[in-house]
Amino acid sequence: MTTRSPLFARPPVWRPVRPGQSHHIPPGAESWLFEQGSLTLRLRALCGEKFRVRLLRQNWAQPYADEARALGLPQLRRVVVREVLLQCGDRPLVAARSVIPADTLRGAGHALxxxxxxxxxxxLFRDPRLERTHLELTALEPRLWRRELAASLNLTGKIRGRRSCYRIGPGCLLVAEFFLPALFALEQNP
Ligand SMILES: C=C(O[C@@H]1C=C(C(=O)O)C=C[C@H]1O)C(=O)O
Known part of the structure; x- marks a missing residue:
């Protein structure tokens, strides 16, 4: 069974980050796209007590073809797909989609x-074995989002996103994060 993504109408297209290559990143987005530490921590610092995770889905489903490739899995192999909005109170700041293979869940990632x-x-960031690899970027057109979500978040321009593999021990998972206009507004005007 493939469950419809509550975030995307179509899979985002990713580009690997190559040294020296320009990605035309708006200045406000750069520090978020290249953040090395935990986004959760950074968002908590920005938003304080009102930071919360709004869980949109967490279930077994087929990954997108490029996600299966990035994880080295056959596409029909089911994985856990988790999609969330990271919010400050009612305001979504970041949308995230994580893809967790069964082997990762069985091993170090059972808490996931x-x-x-x-x-x-x-x-993730509590695990001393954590390694991050394969940073890729995207700039999502409004039509790639689910229409209802794009309307409710007023997503009219391109939304920048990043994706990387997190390795904890033998298992890895793929985490994609998209930085929404409300994040930059909050940073300007905390
Ligand atoms: C990977 C991190 O975790 C964040 C929390 C997520 C969640 O709860 O599903 C998803 C992606 C991240 O934005 C992080 O803090 O950097």
Missing amino acids: ARLGTRPLGEI
């Missing part, structure tokens, strides 16, 4: 299976 509204970053 029952995350609920606990931020994924809390578990």
